Amino acid sequence: MSIFAQFGVEPIINAAGPLTRLGGAPMPDAVVEAMRQATRDAVPIEALQAAAARVIARSTGTESALVTSGASAALTLGAAAILAGNDLARIDRLPDTSSMPNEFLVARDQRNGYDHALRAAGARLVDVGMNEVVAGSGVRPVEVADYMIARSERTAGILFVERPGIQPRLADVVAWAQAASLPVLVDAAAELPPASNLRSIPGTGADLVCFSGGKAIRGPQATGILCGKQRFIESAALQMLDMDEVIDLWDPPKDFIDRSRWPALPRQGIGRGFKVGKEQIVGLLVALELFVHDSPDPKRSTPRRVERLRAELQRAGIETIQEHAGGLDFLIPLEKRGADVARRLRQGKPSVYVRLESAGLRIHLGCVREDQEGALLEALLRELKASLVD
Ligand SMILES: *Cc1c(COP(=O)(O)O)cnc(C)c1O
Numbered sequence: 001m002s003i004f005a006q007f008g009v010e011p012i013i014n015a016a017g018p019l020t021r022l023g024g025a026p027m028p029d030a031v032v033e034a035m036r037q038a039t040r041d042a043v044p045i046e047a048l049q050a051a052a053a054r055v056i057a058r059s060t061g062t063e064s065a066l067v068t069s070g071a072s073a074a075l076t077l078g079a080a081a082i083l084a085g086n087d088l089a090r091i092d093r094l095p096d097t098s099s100m101p102n103e104f105l106v107a108r109d110q111r112n113g114y115d116h117a118l119r120a121a122g123a124r125l126v127d128v129g130m131n132e133v134v135a136g137s138g139v140r141p142v143e144v145a146d147y148m149i150a151r152s153e154r155t156a157g158i159l160f161v162e163r164p165g166i167q168p169r170l171a172d173v174v175a176w177a178q179a180a181s182l183p184v185l186v187d188a189a190a191e192l193p194p195a196s197n198l199r200s201i202p203g204t205g206a207d208l209v210c211f212s213g214g215k216a217i218r219g220p221q222a223t224g225i226l227c228g229k230q231r232f233i234e235s236a237a238l239q240m241l242d243m244d245e246v247i248d249l250w251d252p253p254k255d256f257i258d259r260s261r262w263p264a265l266p267r268q269g270i271g272r273g274f275k276v277g278k279e280q281i282v283g284l285l286v287a288l289e290l291f292v293h294d295s296p297d298p299k300r301s302t303p304r305r306v307e308r309l310r311a312e313l314q315r316a317g318i319e320t321i322q323e324h325a326g327g328l329d330f331l332i333p334l335e336k337r338g339a340d341v342a343r344r345l346r347q348g349k350p351s352v353y354v355r356l357e358s359a360g361l362r363i364h365l366g367c368v369r370e371d372q373e374g375a376l377l378e379a380l381l382r383e384l385k386a387s388l389v390d
Contacts, residue, residue: 012346014367015352015354017329017355017366018367022353027218028290035279037282038278045281046241048278048282049241049281052065052066053065053066054255056225056285062202062228062229063229063230064229065225066227066236068240070212071189071210072117073224074224075210077121078210078226079118079123079185080270081239082185083122085235088264091239092267094269096122097122097123103152104123105151107127108127108130108142109131120270128147143168148180156183157184158183158185160185162187164191184207185210186206188211189215192215192217192291195291198211206228207228209226209228210226212224216366217291218291220279220280223284230255238262238265238269239266240275240276242268250265305365306327308373309376310330313332319333329365330362332360335360338361339356345379345380348379350372350379352376352379363380
């Protein structure tokens with residue numbers, strides 16, 4: 001029996017992918033075991049975060065890194081680090097940014113719900129570009145020149161939300177930002193796989209990059225990575241860690257925090273509510289190593305499982321489209337009635353969650369256990385056939 005049933009909550013079949021609202025991705029056994037072992041011993045969290053920084057830096061090629069409580073928290077901490085740096089008075093005032101440059105430039109078509117994460121630190125988002133292509137009134141997408149025009153003495157940095165094929169390219173925005181001495185914070189939360197993005201996105205020279213730990217990496221659901229320039233990571237760390245320490249006793253690992261830059265200790269900072277436990281840190285590191293070096297269990301066999309499920313649906317006369325060969329997901333085109341089918345799948349027994357898109361239903365096998373495949377196929381056949389008859 002599921003542990004959740006003990007609390008009166010029925011588990012579902014998650015065929016929608018590693019979504020936070022469905023509890024994220026299942027963790028590999030090695031990750032769970034590492035977390036179990038981490039509960040036994042006490043360690044100074046600062047030392048553990050410094051060790052994590054070294055492990056993550058090896059995979060990302062960055063100077064330093066911090067394990068956060070998610071990519072969204074990494075965005076808040078990254079913004080706080082850019083806004084306040086090592087200025088203790090600014091750190092103390094956040095999220096009140098009335099007396100400091102507080103604007104982040106962001107391409108108009110990159111705005112999304114996660115801008116709240118930056119605003120929580122006190123940042124003000126300033127849209128750049130006109131998006132004429134979307135409106136149909138022109139030929140130009142957002143361009144680097146739009147950042148140039150929007151820049152003012154109030155500009156603190158650039159927010160860039162990375163997506164494949166996005167215009168202008170991150171590398172071009174970073175090149176301009178570096179010339180303009182403006183730091184760039186990148187939201188790359190869901191840009192894994194491919195694992196090569198762990199290196200190539202920070203490799204553009206962006207100052208700070210955020211990845212989610214509970215999506216493709218399959219670490220603990222409430223983890224994320226903030227990686228990049230040491231001086232920003234140091235500021236983010238001190239705004240997140242428990243700072244009830246005595247300065248005379250304070251001796252942080254030198255490569256993680258340059259103590260000479262801190263004449264006094266900040267108080268509990270704006271990120272204190274985003275604390276990360278030792279189990280989460282260790283779990284994320286083990287998951288990251290598995291993800292980078294080779295992800296043994298389900299992932300490897302998942303493309304074969306995708307093929308198998310698509311073949312079964314095809315046999316029943318149900319069309320499927322796989323846009324990314326070797327990917328974990330595919331689309332069942334359903335122009336109408338997609339919402340009806342998705343709702344009935346949720347209401348079924350077992351309850352099945354799929355992703356509803358304008359073009360149809362997206363099935364993602366990344367979070368479907370092998371022993372759930374039969375029940376998933378059965379539910380899809382039942383509801384899709386019923387929708388054909390309707
Ligand atoms: C998932 C996601 C986030 C948030 O990541 P968490 O690790 O859940 O906090 C932020 N930005 C984008 C673009 C995402 O897809």
